[in-house]
Amino acid sequence: MKRRTVLSGAGVALLLPRMESLGQVSETHPPRRLLTIVNHLSFYQPELIPESDGAFGNAPSLLDALSDHFEHLKVFSGLANPAVQNGFGHTPCVGILSGYFNKLERRNRLSIDQAIADLIGGDTRFKSLVFQAGENLNFSQISWDRHGLPVKQIDSPRRIFNLLFQVDEKHATQKQVLAEDRSILDALFQQARSMKKRLNATDRAKLDEYLTSVREVEQTVKRREYWADRDRPQVDYELADFDRRSVDDYVATLLDLAVLALETDSTRAVTVQIPFWEGFRESELSGNYHDLSHHGQKPEKIKKLLMMEHAILTRICDALGTMKRRSAGHSSVFDQTTVLLTASMGSANAHNFDDLPALVFDGRMKKTGHWQKRDMPMSNLYLGLLQMFGAEQDRFGESTSALEVLA
Amino acid sequence: MMRLCWPLLLLSFLPPGNLRADSELQKFFRQNCIKCHGPEDPQGDVRLDGSVDILTASTELLETITSLIEAGEMPPEGSPQPSPETVTKITHLLQQQILAQRPANPLRRLTRVEYTNALHDLFGIEFDLFNLLPPDHVEHGFDRFGDAQLMSPHQLMAYLTTARFVSERLLPDARPNTQTWEFDVRHFHGSRNFATGGGGDYRDGDEYVLTGFRPYRSNLHLSIDPERHDQFVIPAFGVYRLEVKARATSSREDEVIGINLGDGRHPTSFRSIRRIPMPHGADGFTTQLTLRAGDQPGFTFDSARVPGRSLAKKPHKGPDLRFSSVRLTGPLAEEWPAPAMRAILPQPNMPPGELVDHLAMLLTQRPLSVEDRARFVKIGRQQQTRGASQVAVARSLLTALLSSPHFLFKAESPELTDVERAYRLSWFLWNSVPDAALLTAAESGELRQNPMAQVERMLSDAKAGRFVDDFTRQWLQLEKVDNFGPDVRVFKDVRRMTVDSMKREARELFRHLLENGLSMEHFIDSNFVMANDRLARFYGLPSVAGDGFVPVTLPETSERGGLVAQAGFLKLTSTDFATSPIHRGSWILRNLYNEKIDPPADVLIKEPDIRGTTTVREAILKHQELKSCARCHSKIDPLGFALEYYDPVGRKRDQYRHVEEVPADDEATTFTKKIKFTRAPIHAAMKLPGGRQVYDMLSLKAALMEDKERILKGIIGKLVSYAHGREVTRADRGHVDAIFESVAKENFSLRAAIHAIVAHPAFGRK
Secondary structure: OHHHHHHHOOOOOOOOOOOOHHHOOOOOOOOOEEEEEEEOOOOOHHHOOOOOOEOOOOOOHHHHOOHHHHHHEEEEEEEEOOEEOOOEOEHHHHHOOOOEEOOOOOOOOOOHHHHHHHHHOOOOOOOOEEEEOOOOOOOOOOOEOOOOOEOOOEOOHHHHHHHHHOOOOOHHHHHHHHHHHHHHHHHHHHHHHHHHHOOOHHHHHHHHHHHHHHHHHHHHHHHHHHHHOOOOOOOOOOOOOOOOOOHHHHHHHHHHHHHHHHHOOOOOEEEEEEOOOOEOOOOOOOOEHHHHHOOOOOHHHHHHHHHHHHHHHHHHHHHHHHHHHOEEOOEEHHHHEEEEEEEOOOEOOOOEOOOEEEEEEOOOOOOOEEEEEEEEEHHHHHHHHHHHOOOOOOOOOOOOOOOOOOO | OHHHHHHHHHHHHOOOOOHHHHHHHHHHHHHHOOOOOOOOOOHHHOOOOOOHHHHOOOHHHHHHHHHHHHOOOOOOOOOOOOOHHHHHHHHHHHHHHHHHHOOOOOOEEOOHHHHHHHHHHHHOOOOOOOOOOOOOOOEOOEOOOHHHOOOOHHHHHHHHHHHHHHHHHHOOOOOOOOEEEEEEHHHEEOHHHOOOOOOOEEEEOOEEEEOEEOOOOOOEEEOOOOOOOOOOOOOOOEEEEEEEEEEEEOOOOOEEEEEEEOOOOOHHHOEEEEEEEEOOOOOEEEEEEEEOOOOOOEEEEOOOOEEOOOOOOOOOOOOEEEEEEEEEEEOOOOOOOOHHHHHHOOOOOOOHHHHHHHHHHHHHOOOOOHHHHHHHHHHHHHHHHOOOOHHHHHHHHHHHHHOOHHHHEEOOOOEOOHHHHHHHHHHHHOOOOOOHHHHHHHHOOHHHHOOHHHHHHHHHOOOHHHHHHHHHHHHOOHHHHHOOOOOOOOOOOOOHHHHHHHHHHHHHHHHHHHHHOOEHHHHOOOOEEEEOHHHHHHHOOOOOOOOOOEEEEOOOOOOOOOHHHOHHHHHHOOOOOOOOHHHHHHHHHHHHOOOOOOOOOOOOOOOOOOOOOOOHHHHHHHHHHOHHHHHHHHHHHHHHHOOOOEOOOOOEOOEEEEEEEEOOOOOOOHHHOEEEEEEEEOOOOEEOOOOOEEOOHHHHHHHHHHOHHHHHHHHHHHHHHHHHOOOOOHHHHHHHHHHHHHHHOOOOEHHHHHHHHHHOHHHHEO
């Protein structure tokens, strides 16, 4: 396969000089980055989580797939999302990164990837990028902006690639369009505001959503105007044909693109959601993934399930390896990046939204190993991450304290 | 000023204080409920020992409590029961409370479907905007409820992009250059050219032959250069005429050709956009399509009897489809300026002010306020100063207005004005903006005083088909019918077009009842079904000619008739190989009874350990052992189990046939995995909560018929929800009852129900 050979080959060469000012990776203070990966159907935890706390001794089979990176890994288990309501099929999975789900509300709360993107995303072409390696299901949205509204999750590798690296041929028209957009947005804002005055309280809230959206889109347009004047980076990476039913093509390709996005400093926060659901094309993986995730403790189903989960983890392990080999400025992409790997459910067999696993990879990790928690809010980890990225707040969602990530 | 208004506002939200009623409710709860729902370890996390204000803070909880008390489900069996009079009195009090608490109907915006239809009706052009606008949130089954409709930066950006796309396509700078391309067998390419191997298609002399159907791939695509296999790409947006010469051989019925877009080699980009029925003996077809630059049209044999498979192992015997030529002409510009351009720019050189007024009225029939108008005029002036042409100015203004709240939100006064009433009616029955005749009727007051004539006119218009489509699709979740393709290894006689027909059946039944003023009881049970050639054969009924649906009277022995006996419903509630009694039961409760059933929020579903169970029945009945699950599952399970004599594609069966995939051999791919069958007997009989036994299709339908009043009210509730764009709850009971009473006098006619909904005073209020 083209994709694999290119990546394991000489590496991704930046053919253009780096953009000055905004796009520049400082050599003395390399930026911090975040890569968040969520596997929708979770992992079979008995094979992921070590039996005891502390250093990784005899790692169970799934965890072992990540053994290349044990020296930078902390595994937390038994985390909970107490503000995620149980019992509505897969729908509560939308709350994994925000720690919140209420079935009576369509809105969610700010998710951790976006909270951190808000902190570190101002200097790049994209504040954040959210990828989705799988079908757009009703409950596959996991990334929420600070208004609790869904952030676009892009599921086409081709679109992501074009977004990141394609030369914009209609540059002049594009600038004109952006200028026009700004004057249109201005008129829309004024119109919504005067319309709002004529409405009752409930409807005013509807118009407020519209007004906030206009303000955000204005910011986006301004950013685009800035970046429209600057060339996109070019990379020596060929996007091969891919198949949505293939772990190798789909998950690995999206992870490749995630690494490339970080490496070219197109963004500093990438989220990859893996809502795989059906069967896979790979011949060694048989059965329907969702069906197998409801294994009912039957050994033969668990065996097949583990093969699928193993396949996904192997791709993640490879991506981390690539990050270590690639550099941005003077340090490796891995050194600049904190990687959070978690799952939307504790167990897809039971549809429970507590007992969650969270794996954190960081080049600066002092102590490594496994920490078993009991009913500790996931948001404690999120708060710890936020503070690590320089936030001054002392609460995130349902947090009760901040979990120390590196020490 | 704002500050002063606040206390008043808050007051208006409080329910009317009624001390006597409050204390009566408290007394009732104290006597009957707090033993389990008290401060200590309250069941289901529900406490009923507080003051009534706290109790009634959640409308949802209030509705649940009311329903449970009314149905006699609470207090539970075995506890002391309140007298029937007390129950009536208390439910009445609670009902009043619910009505008082009902929130105002929130502001709604156009759904994706409404937006698309509105542009079609305003400008006479069919855009496929489904790739541009995000899907609407579905809440309680429908996408048109104001409280579920979010606005986000992503949504707004999509509106802006879509508006720009539409404006640029409607108002091009120059007349498009119409071209014609001719393709014959030399330019036809099938699956054999690619690494995927032969998909059952081949060249035979001057014809290209398709024998099988591959849902994710095109079997025939076109190239310009006979030597190369590069796919032909549409150069520019516009309407194209497609003339195809093709014929079917070894076939005695109508066949179906699929038109698709996307690179036929790559399943991920592949999209079916239209199905063309080819009547028996036809030698081709002509149609028009709106295509975009970059589209790659191709063809599939959708009514093929077999999947697209290599002919090397097994030669093909059944019907095939033979293509000899394709001619494509476009973008068509027969009239210039195009009608849409004339509608947007009726005169040359309109000053920006006039143009803004004209567009605002064209889009919404409402003028902009003076200050808003000035803002849009400014955009036009700015463009003029930059030296933009008249057409470019119009493009900017159209883009702005199509993205504005003025167009996107459905502004409604507390008491609808005549024009607003026309809009509501039009969103209901046409899924789009009103036409001139409806607006005239509204402005003359005729619509308000006697809507009957307009409703009749609108229902007879072809645009009413959109209501039938959109409503049945959402009410009955018809999209799910083909969520799972029937596995050809298991369901050998169920083909793509059979499934397609299953999906259409419910819609056709609705249409037939609506057009002929027939009773809604036919949704429950009926002595006829709507069927076309394929469905009639699938059901084993007297044969029907053609792809169109006609009523077919059922023989005495048939169990079909009614929604629950439709293969579409039986299939959409099943997975690949297995039926799901829970899905079927809850579908009936949700969609026919209009009941809300969600697991309670505090239930922690225990790891289902099903190792000890041997049948689906045993596994599912485990739910009923848990008290928290039993309340709903005692209702759901019997309804679902009664249908166990119908398999995942809706065929009659007398035993289970469990399907297991056998691990593939080394060289085998996913598609050739072997399967193993195990047979097991069916036990369908179970008792409904009232004690009625249901054990098969007929006894189930008899039980549903006994509940006729509840079910018809449930269906009316769905129609009212759709018409008003909000969920119908217990608070609307009076409203629904009134419509039921008036429809009862008309033999429960579906058409009469539509009339009654429009004539009801609530239709004229926000």
